[in-house]
Amino acid sequence: MRKWKLLLFIPALLLVAAANLRPVCTVRVDGVPVEGSWSPGSIERAGRLALGMAEEIARGGTALPDIEVSRSLSIFPASGDENELAEAILCSCEGVQRAWALSVDGCFLGWAEDISALSETMETVIGMQIPVSAIRAGFDADISIEPAAIPSGWQTDVDTLSRQLHELARVFYITPDGAVRCA
Structure with missing residues (x-):
């Protein structure tokens, strides 16, 4: 009797496991792995979204990079964010x-x-203006650095950014006695 129960239990267990398996994919973009896992549909949607944005940013013809997809089955759902992909x-x-x-x-x-x-460059701007005895230093302005996607070749020279930063943001530092000074 135990033997028959065991023989029936194994296919039932396999059936439950198979019912809970989901197709998930891992992705490499131009050979670089992207963290996470996605459903095949979300990879397709992310590719269409990226291509649409790329055509708008590049202002002309563009092409998708080499996208390698590795498929597998998992009991866990896809965990990747479609927008990040x-x-x-x-x-x-x-x-x-x-x-x-x-x-x-x-x-x-x-x-x-x-x-x-x-x-x-930002550290150099600060370092050139403070005394060696300073305990802490920084800018007195709200500096924001945000990731962006831009047309190729539109970047600004780092030296130009450094000069502009030096003109717009003053450097402050704290002396060993706790006084706050502007450079």
Whole structure:
């Protein structure tokens, strides 16, 4: 009797597992893996969305990047955000590049292609104006750095951004005795 119950239990267990399996996909855009998993339909929608945005940004003909999709079955639902996938595809489209929009107190200064170079430039602007004894330093303005997708070649030179930042935002620092000074 136990043997028959076990023989019936195994197919029932497999049937329940099969009923809960979902197709999920992982994606690589131009060979770079994108974090998350998506349903096949959401990948298609993200590709259409990215292509539409790329045509608008590039102001002309563009093409989708190489998108590699690996399919599998999972008991967990797809966990990726469709908009994040569309953004990853968009920034790899022909004629479009990822950039960082820099603004000071709401005044747009330009787009930096390399955020690490922009950060180093901002640190240099501060470092050149404060004494060695300063405990802490920063800008007295509201500086905003936001990701953006722009037409290729529209980025602003980092030195130009540095000069504009230096003109619009004052540097403050705190001395060892706790006084706040402007440079």
